[in-house]
Each structure stands twice: as C-alpha cells, then as structure tokens.
Amino acid sequence: MVEPSSAGRSGEKWAVRAFDRADTESVVALWTEAGLVRPWNDPKLDIERKLTVQPELFLVVEDDEARSTSERIIGTVMAGYDGHRGWLYYVATARSHRHQGIARSLVREAERLLLDMGCPKVQLMVREGNEGALGFYDDLGYERFSVSNTGRRLIVDA
Template identity: 65%
Template sequence: MTSIRAFALRDTESVIALWQSTGLTRSWNNPHLDIQRKLTVQPELFLVAVDADDIVGTVMAGYDGHRGWLYYLASDPARRGQGIGRMLVTAAENALLELGCPKVQLMVRPDNEDVLGFYDSLGYERFQTTATGKRLISD
C-alpha cells in the first residue's frame, strides 16, 4: 500500500536514486544540495511516496506568497500507471491550499513532452511563457 509522508533524512539516497532513474538530475544541480536547501525552507512541502520501506515517488513544493510551485515530481518507472504521481500532486496541492496558496505552477523541460498528458489529465493548463534564470551560487 502506497502512502505519502514528509521526507526524512534517511530517505536521501533512495530519493536521489529515484531522481536519477527518472532523468530528473542534471550535471549542473547537486541533488544533495537541493535536498539540504529544501530542508531549510518549507521542509514540510517535500513529500515522498512510500510502499513498505521503498521510496516510490517524490515531489517538492514551494509557496512564495503569490503562487505555489512543484519540483522533482517523480514516480518509480516500474510503478507508472499506479496513481503515485497523482497522489503526490494531490498531496502537494492540498498542503499548498492549507497555506492559502491560490495557484500552482510547474515547469516541464522541452525533452519531457510525454509528461504533458499527465498534467493535462490533472487539470493543469499549458501556457506560453519564457522562463529565464540566473545562477547565484555555483554548486
């Protein structure tokens, strides 16, 4: 039975292995540092899906007072289609709602076209924007 709970430090290596198996890690992001940083800001919005002792999914959420964001949504590739991603998104949305968050957004990399149908099925709307960014700290 899969359940959702807050991330715990003991989950670190399993979470990173899941992110690597789903292609979420990038050479320019250190996942250990991403986890450390998240644990200093709204750690209750870092959720894992667990089946027995196995980490089978993750999502990081954040709320800046204007809108919420979802990051690192992942589910075990061998468990796709079992509703894990949907459970995680719902749990993150509910946690954001409890904080008074009126809107949630996420970014999808251009090479991850397959996931857009999943987000469509959850009621997420596609819109055309250009995302820009600036690195303040090099990992």
C-alpha cells in the first residue's frame, strides 16, 4: 500500500493503493457513475487486460466507511508507460467525494510511479465537451494540444 498521499478539505485521510481483484465490482460501478464506460469497451475486460501489463500502475482510493461494497472505491487511475511516454486512463472520483483532492492525489501518485520508471512525459485524452475535466488538468499544469486522435479496434469487446 502506498502511504496516504493527501488529506481532503475536511481533514479526511485516504490511502492511494494498487488495485486488487476484489475491487472489480466497485471500480466498474464508479466508472459507470462517472460516465467512463462505453458500449464498445467492456470495463471488466479492460481491468483484466491492465492486470497483465504494469498492474502496479492501476491505483485506487478506498472509503473505509462506505455503506456498501459497490461504493467502497471512490477514486481510480489507470496508468501505463510504453517507453516513450506515459498515459493516464480511467481517472475518476465518486460524485460524493469530488473536490476533496482525491483525483489530484491519484494523478500525482501515478506521475510519481511513472517518473520512477524513467517516463519523461505523461499524456491523457479527454472527450470533447468535458470542460470540467479539462479545467482539472489545467490546474494540474497539463498542457492542451491540438491533435487528432485516430484508432482502430483490434479486438471487439461488444
């Protein structure tokens, strides 16, 4: 477990830690609530794939006082490093815990782990129209780029 890396505005402490398989249902519920799940990406398959490549870069924050197991995970980030640059995916915070610094702590811990691997740069993609997310990354010092993304599915999930 990573040492608690931040405190919320109300003085709460939380620990950023590596994902555990037991977190799967709670993580999928969080991603669904946060609007990150898409019909063409099976979130459970995304988790399984991540666990085969740099699983130590899949981080969560847990709420020890959650009312149910499906609400236990309140923050996530999935990172990766390909030898050229790092990437961040699935950055999410539960609506009930937003604006407390959880996402900031997750991103900073992912950046620290990437830097420890020798990663010189980190990037991420934000869907058009998600101004709240863009503002969050602006505040963290991320630079906006004018690029076009292209992609091609090699394995169809759905």
